[in-house]
Amino acid sequence: MNARYSKIWGRLTESMLFLPTMALLLILIADFFLIHNFFAIEVKDGHLYGNLIDILVHGSPTMILAIGMTLVIATGGVDLSVGAIMAISASVAAVMINPTIVGMNLTDPKFFLNNPQYTWMPLWAVIIVPIVIATLCGVWNGVLVSYGRIQPMVATLVLMIAGRGIAQLITNAIQVVIFNDTYAFIGNGYIILPFSLYVVVALFVCAWLLTRRTSIGLFVESVGINFQSSFYSGINEKRIKLFAYAFCGFCAGIAGLVVTSNIRTSDANNIGMYTELDAILAVVIGGTLLGTGGRFSLMGSAIGALVLQTTITSMLSFGVPASAIIAVKAMVVIAVVLLYAEQVKSFVRKLGNFSLRRETAQ
Amino acid sequence: MPDSTNDFVVMTGIDKSFPGVHALINVDFSVAKGEIMALVGENGAGKSTLIKILTGADHADKGTIAFAGVIVSIRSPLHAQELGISTVYQEVNLCPNLTVAENLLIGRQPRRFGVSIDWKKLNAQAREYLKELDVEIDVTRPLGSYSVAIQQMAAIARALIVSNARVLILDEPTSSLTAHETAQLFKVMKKLKNEGIAVVFITHFLDQVYAVSDRVTVLRNGTLVGTYPTASVSRLELIRLMLGRSITALDNMSAHKMESSRHISAEPLLVADQLGLSNSIEPFDLSVHAGEVVGLAGLLGSGRTEVANLLFGIDRPDNGTAVMGGKPFKDFSPTASIARGIALCPEDRKVEGIIADLSVRENIVLAMQAGLGWFRRIGTKEQYEIADKYIKLLNISTPTADQQIKNLSGGNQQKVILARWLAANPRLLILDEPTRGIDVGTKADIQKLVLSLADEGKACVFISSELDEVLRTSHRIVVMRDRAKVTEFSGEVEETEIMKAIAGIAS
Numbered sequence: 001m002n003a004r005y006s007k008i009w010g011r012l013t014e015s016m017l018f019l020p021t022m023a024l025l026l027i028l029i030a031d032f033f034l035i036h037n038f039f040a041i042e043v044k045d046g047h048l049y050g051n052l053i054d055i056l057v058h059g060s061p062t063m064i065l066a067i068g069m070t071l072v073i074a075t076g077g078v079d080l081s082v083g084a085i086m087a088i089s090a091s092v093a094a095v096m097i098n099p100t101i102v103g104m105n106l107t108d109p110k111f112f113l114n115n116p117q118y119t120w121m122p123l124w125a126v127i128i129v130p131i132v133i134a135t136l137c138g139v140w141n142g143v144l145v146s147y148g149r150i151q152p153m154v155a156t157l158v159l160m161i162a163g164r165g166i167a168q169l170i171t172n173a174i175q176v177v178i179f180n181d182t183y184a185f186i187g188n189g190y191i192i193l194p195f196s197l198y199v200v201v202a203l204f205v206c207a208w209l210l211t212r213r214t215s216i217g218l219f220v221e222s223v224g225i226n227f228q229s230s231f232y233s234g235i236n237e238k239r240i241k242l243f244a245y246a247f248c249g250f251c252a253g254i255a256g257l258v259v260t261s262n263i264r265t266s267d268a269n270n271i272g273m274y275t276e277l278d279a280i281l282a283v284v285i286g287g288t289l290l291g292t293g294g295r296f297s298l299m300g301s302a303i304g305a306l307v308l309q310t311t312i313t314s315m316l317s318f319g320v321p322a323s324a325i326i327a328v329k330a331m332v333v334i335a336v337v338l339l340y341a342e343q344v345k346s347f348v349r350k351l352g353n354f355s356l357r358r359e360t361a362q
Numbered sequence: 363m364p365d366s367t368n369d370f371v372v373m374t375g376i377d378k379s380f381p382g383v384h385a386l387i388n389v390d391f392s393v394a395k396g397e398i399m400a401l402v403g404e405n406g407a408g409k410s411t412l413i414k415i416l417t418g419a420d421h422a423d424k425g426t427i428a429f430a431g432v433i434v435s436i437r438s439p440l441h442a443q444e445l446g447i448s449t450v451y452q453e454v455n456l457c458p459n460l461t462v463a464e465n466l467l468i469g470r471q472p473r474r475f476g477v478s479i480d481w482k483k484l485n486a487q488a489r490e491y492l493k494e495l496d497v498e499i500d501v502t503r504p505l506g507s508y509s510v511a512i513q514q515m516a517a518i519a520r521a522l523i524v525s526n527a528r529v530l531i532l533d534e535p536t537s538s539l540t541a542h543e544t545a546q547l548f549k550v551m552k553k554l555k556n557e558g559i560a561v562v563f564i565t566h567f568l569d570q571v572y573a574v575s576d577r578v579t580v581l582r583n584g585t586l587v588g589t590y591p592t593a594s595v596s597r598l599e600l601i602r603l604m605l606g607r608s609i610t611a612l613d614n615m616s617a618h619k620m621e622s623s624r625h626i627s628a629e630p631l632l633v634a635d636q637l638g639l640s641n642s643i644e645p646f647d648l649s650v651h652a653g654e655v656v657g658l659a660g661l662l663g664s665g666r667t668e669v670a671n672l673l674f675g676i677d678r679p680d681n682g683t684a685v686m687g688g689k690p691f692k693d694f695s696p697t698a699s700i701a702r703g704i705a706l707c708p709e710d711r712k713v714e715g716i717i718a719d720l721s722v723r724e725n726i727v728l729a730m731q732a733g734l735g736w737f738r739r740i741g742t743k744e745q746y747e748i749a750d751k752y753i754k755l756l757n758i759s760t761p762t763a764d765q766q767i768k769n770l771s772g773g774n775q776q777k778v779i780l781a782r783w784l785a786a787n788p789r790l791l792i793l794d795e796p797t798r799g800i801d802v803g804t805k806a807d808i809q810k811l812v813l814s815l816a817d818e819g820k821a822c823v824f825i826s827s828e829l830d831e832v833l834r835t836s837h838r839i840v841v842m843r844d845r846a847k848v849t850e851f852s853g854e855v856e857e858t859e860i861m862k863a864i865a866g867i868a869s
Binding site for chain 1: 676695696697699700706708713714715716717718719720724728729731732733734735736737738739740782786
């Protein structure tokens, strides 16, 4: 009996999801005791509201980015440019809705006040084109890394810096307010739950199918662990890397749309600022190894993003000023580093064995 | 004769378990001052684990270690070094981009006025230390610019200087050395022995056990078989002790080979015509027939691996043409080779072979899956079937197909890599040193496997540093020297004939 418990404990602690899930639970338990009514959920007009829902909504962009970032990190790389790609995607969408910012004259200066639902391009194009352009940005990163053999950090730094400039060029550095309600539905709409959550779930399912129901996931892990062995085994490791970066760009494109839609503004200067760091942190909390790559867990990364967002939301409702949140994130980083240290891991394993042994002794 | 009651290091009742493996079971091991103790055993016998415990890299579950008569608990590799236990590994772990002298004396550089490094003195000291080992080289050149043998000497010198070693452990130091370099290493070992250092020598080459060691300890499956004065056990006896079974199977092989040579097809499967790559390998002609084993003999660096890499498309040739099954091809890449039916089991298992963190199952299906592409995934159930089939067929010892390959012993890892390529169902299988660093039993298994593959009508290119192995398995032998094909033998050949060709002596 005890041997079985020990085995289950072993398998549980070995699982990639163990630590992120435990972290999430711990924070939620702390919230339960420390913050009044943290778990309260209200129903208004058939929609759900509450702290938990807020966490899911505000965590959506990070979750979306983390899904793409997981593949990149699993190949042994990193993508610093996702924030900038978000800005590009947002700017492209803004221009396609409201062309005045690029100097096109509409007959009536109060045009948008009278026709708030107007979009210059059809709405489907407003959604598709930015995502395509974001994916191309990802392809650019992928080409630099795989065919150009440039260090991922350096290669994606190019677009991280240039991308925001490009986004400002597209919108003439003007903040564009978006009136179109259908577009705003992506980030604000509700179908019982916030619409952006459906976007996250759909993307997650797609990513899971794409990696686990094809051989891409295996190849990504293989390339991350040992790219040379992978090459000798006939895996086109360059194409796998290219794919990972392109997919990461694709995700960043979607995240850009979700954020602009949510705040109804395209602000090339601020959208997606520092989100690359959140995404990387979420992936690392999720158990995918930064730097070495290899085994990855999409679910781990999604939970990682939630751990991050729950921490932030809890701190805000606890009364920590918003300006101090960065310091909180830093503490999360320290906690993660400690948790994933081999010494701590083996300590947890021993703890399990020890408590079981004591039970047997009694 | 060293006095075995005067043992310097005594390990008693060492026991060690890893998840799923009982690596060492109540093992005793000792070595005396001024003695060379050989440690032999098949892969997975527990040699590495025992050494790891002695050097503090791992800790025993049970048992004691006595050092110079005092029981110690070795906490870490650093602690072991402080005690005077130094290890030189198969792979030299010094810094190739620092100079030899820096490598030797890093951390204890002689200083001028206590501040700046006294380079003159540093280099002189380094030269002095190496001279003691009969190595005279320019110590101001980067370590990486020297051969592996010299690097190993530097590693030994460093071990002796830094920790003032009283026990020196050499973990398969000769696997990548030439005969001459090995002889040089042995000279150094004997010299150290005479200076009263206790030397532990791990090797797969039985010749070398007899050449240098005073006593030999045999491990098998984690248990101690025994410790014997080397002179008192015969070669055959030693092999019997290591394997626990007789190896007549090895000698039956040449009959098998004669038998199988009748199946060789008349039409060549692969023809290389003046294939070459500048700065890598001179243009060569080579043809391989279905059902045939072609051996590539030659010294390390003679161009054997370069031939394999060209045929498999790791490198792209800049000269000549290649034809596979009657169809000329120009797209040289591993992916294209798999589609064409060519497989390469690479030389460096760790760097080019295994994907350490993936499971045995995933490692086995990898090449087959790469051949199928991204979107035709082999179902999980089928993956298990394939993996289990090869685990059984090749007798891979692993608890389950889900075990990470890095937890397997070297020989079993090699079998997994072989399984990877057999699963891809190639028509031509290139094996680059498939038996390097693995035990005698597995070696025989692999040699037999190669012949039975030829029986099934597959073509094989077999590369090995061990001439008797090439002789035993190959229908035809191609000799390489100085990055060029020198000559070709078929039919019955004398070993000396081939050796002369390898050495470049006109016969």
